[in-house]
Amino acid sequence: MKANFIEINSIEELEQLFEKSNEMPVVLFKHSTTCPISSSVYHEISDLAAEINLVTIQKSRHISNAIAEKVGIRHESPQAFVIKNGKPVYYGSHFDITAQDIENASNTA
Secondary structure (H helix, E strand, O other): OOOEEEEOOOHHHHHHHHHHOOOOOEEEEEEOOOOHHHHHHHHHHOOOOOEEEEEEOOOOHHHHHHHHHHHOOOOOOOEEEEEEOOEEEEEEEHHHOOHHHHHHHHHOO
């Protein structure tokens, strides 16, 4: 099964995802449409059988900044997080992001 990418378009949607993380892990992926590294990582994680919440930097820099503020980790692109109970339990950027690491963090209680 391929990943289900859901684009985040508002701060309200982001807030809802952080609330949802109290019930289940939430995957966030910051993606740059102009970066070849980001394209490669996007392809890597597209094979995950998961819902991946996508922030396209060029369209939603304000959402990217809000994520950085909420998790206390400065912005990079590409960047991925698994959020549980409102806090990051996994963080990776650039080629450190792997589908396996996201899957492991999402499945760890």
